[in-house]
Amino acid sequence: MSVQDSAFSLLAKIIKVISLKNIAIWSFAALVVLVGYTVFENRGPLVSYLVNGPTINAPSIIGFKVSSASQARVKQLVDIDDLINSIVIMNADIRNNRRVPLYWYSDDVSVQKTLDGTYAGLYGGIPLFTAEEKNNENVVGVINGEFACSEYAAGNTAVFPGLLSRMPFICRASLPPYYGQFSGFVAISLNRKPSPDELIVLKSETLSISTEIFFRDIVPSQHISKYDK
Incomplete structure (x- = not known):
């Protein structure tokens, strides 16, 4: 293999590594944004859960009057x-x-x-x-x-x-x-x-x-x- 071919092969490997790294970085960034958005949209229930603990779905009172x-x-x-x-x-x-x-x-x-x-x-x-x-x-x-x-x-x-x-x-x-x-x-x-x-x-x-x-x-x-x- 000539010096020129070796140089092109090395350059191709570097570009591939950089591209995969960028894809991984951008994917992670997108995931962080998605998680952050989900947390923000559900901040009320999440805060309630952290403060009060999980909600127990027990039946509550059904008010009515005897006609x-x-x-x-x-x-x-x-x-x-x-x-x-x-x-x-x-x-x-x-x-x-x-x-x-x-x-x-x-x-x-x-x-x-x-x-x-x-x-x-x-x-x-x-x-x-x-x-x-x-x-x-x-x-x-x-x-x-x-x-x-x-x-x-x-x-x-x-x-x-x-x-x-x-x-x-x-x-x-x-x-x-x-x-x-x-x-x-x-x-x-x-x-x-x-x-x-x-x-x-x-x-x-x-x-x-x-x-x-x-x-x-x-x-x-x-x-x-x-x-x-």
């Missing part, structure tokens, strides 16, 4: 069924561990007075989960959309405090009566333990009321759809 039609439906069921002592409609906020009584009714004047004294003005609600293990089991049950009944003492004092002698048995159903959109629950106090046949009827009526309240009162509050009140 007059739903109240009338609850009253009708309590008044015509001798088995039922009272019904309480609870809103629930899992994130802040609160249950908020929205509406309650009993055809027993003394029980109604006790419920009024317990719930009236209780806008901040009461704890959803407590130190009582059975209460927490009941709460998990309604979150999962279960309908269940149990004796008063089995975790029900948080809903019906001091009323053991008046309502020995309590049933609960989720709002709505299925898993996925938990907004609260319906608690029904009974004058006695229901028979198997009575329990079937009671479950049907409770799930019906829960469904009606969900579509009549809860869904419109979230602007999902309309329901004729």
Whole structure:
């Protein structure tokens, strides 16, 4: 190989090395710019993450009011069924561990007075989960959309405090009566333990009321759809 050929070969290698180096530098610079732009565009969430840590996607409270039609439906069921002592409609906020009584009714004047004294003005609600293990089991049950009944003492004092002698048995159903959109629950106090046949009827009526309240009162509050009140 001549000196001239060697010189051209060396020059070609130098140009190739310089070109690859430039490509690498420009690619790295472009990557830095892209990352910097992404960070700048998402600076709010990133700062929040660094300051407050990761966000836990827990269900939050879904505020709603029990309509007059739903109240009338609850009253009708309590008044015509001798088995039922009272019904309480609870809103629930899992994130802040609160249950908020929205509406309650009993055809027993003394029980109604006790419920009024317990719930009236209780806008901040009461704890959803407590130190009582059975209460927490009941709460998990309604979150999962279960309908269940149990004796008063089995975790029900948080809903019906001091009323053991008046309502020995309590049933609960989720709002709505299925898993996925938990907004609260319906608690029904009974004058006695229901028979198997009575329990079937009671479950049907409770799930019906829960469904009606969900579509009549809860869904419109979230602007999902309309329901004729």
